[in-house]
Amino acid sequence: MDTFNPPRRAFIQGALATGFALAVQPVTAGSIATDSRALDSGLAGIPLDDGILPVYFARPTARSSLPIVLVVQEIFGVHEHIRDICRRLAKLGYLAVAPELYFRQGNPAASPDIASIIKDIVSKVPDAQVMQDLDATLGWAAAHGGDASRAAITGFCWGGRICWLYASHHPQLKAGIAWYGKLEGAHDALTPTQPVDVAASLSVPILGLYGGQDSSIPQDSVERMRQALQQGQSGSQIVVYPTAGHAFNADYRPSYQVAAAQDGWQRLQAWLDSHGMQASKAADTD
Template identity: 60%
Template sequence: MNNLTRRQFLATATLATGFALAARPISAAVIKTDSKGLETGTAQIPTADGLLPAYWARPTSGQVFPIVLVVQEIFGVHEHIQDVCRRFAKLGYLAIAPELFVRQGDVSKLESIDEIRKIVSKVPDAQVMADLDATVAWASTQKGDRDRLAITGFCWGGRITWLYAAHNPQVKTGAAWYGRLVGNSTELTPKHPVDVAAELKVPVLGLYGGEDTGIPLGTVQQMRDRLKTGSSKSAIIVYEGAPHAFFADYRPSYRQGDAQDAWQRLQTWFKQHGV
């Protein structure tokens, strides 16, 4: 996609409504967080090549709020990610989720995981880091306190959480949900979490499933070993018997007990590290 086409696409891009087609059928366990006491909306965040759509939520009352970047799964910023933003806002945060695949395509309308993976595989890490930087800059103009900045992400976004914590020294802490830890170095994805673990300065909490077939426990242990050689004081929790996406209440993979425990651990972790 050339720069002109990118600008044209970004200028007209919008967020998904409801759940991504590929995520259906939706589980009866789905959590729906209301907007009572909140301000919510969509934003168009300025970037170098156009306006990046995002969903945000914050408390109605208050002058300044800690910022939480919420990084999407491969399904994009659909209803589940938007609901997570509202959950954070209920806790007193300005939570914002930018649509990080928007230049490569609209994954919300695709019906198969294979189609989505073709889109996601084209997203450069450098582009994502720059878009998250732009998102922080925008949030800081919307009652967000960039001195109290956290990041969390799920699946694809879990990997990005580790990488952005290494990229931006302003990040105070993060929580990575079942993000891939190892991989081949390519032009678009030159480094993976295990490659930045030893140099990481930011304390990140990793939340992983013991029965995640896509993230072998051997790679989790490899990440733990690398973290021990650094100074970030990061930690990884593995939930025995939990599959991938155990927090995704709209999917069959949801494990209520593990999800609730991990959500509480995240809150405690963020508070311990000043966010």
């Protein structure tokens, strides 16, 4: 892990969540906890023109030229669930990096409820800023043991929408997996483009994983996205789990649906493997 002077380290620690976000408490008893054996994992900071972008990373110990997976947060930021996703991916042999994409607007982990996070933080985050921060994260990963020619992205909820948009922004990606990210929405100065707008022109193959009972992403929206994808040549696919709602992979929340989550995780691995992202699993010793 990179070393930093004490003030910088304190800033990074303060900008990233410790444990689970306040808005999701209490955490359900079945939340998955992935250990860090045989992994290098921790916090780092990426210098930008307007500050330090905090990231959480995990990678197999003493390995280089690793395929890179960018992990894009839910609205709750890079809290423990997203860190655990990074460790799960590192166990599969990837360098997984999750940047805190709200660090300029605030720390969502300290917000008391979802409505406050959306109003005070998420609604102020420009898509263009997010694309630039993900570019910087990919550059950092390539300089810290990753292979930039084998890079992919996955994202959850808010990050699922970003997954589609970043694939359009950075067509050199090998693949993406978008978990229940919104496909349609308002067009304004901060969000000028929505996933359905770029679907037909995508060149990166994206696997979309959605819940049939997700009231925030209606099935007619999913179908419009599917039809738009069929007009293009990316080979993207959408899988709908008929009985699953939103956030079905969030094992720390009541929304978790184990069958859909496990199937989605298997599909993620198969999708990465079939699109040039093969990795060697990290050795895991007791």
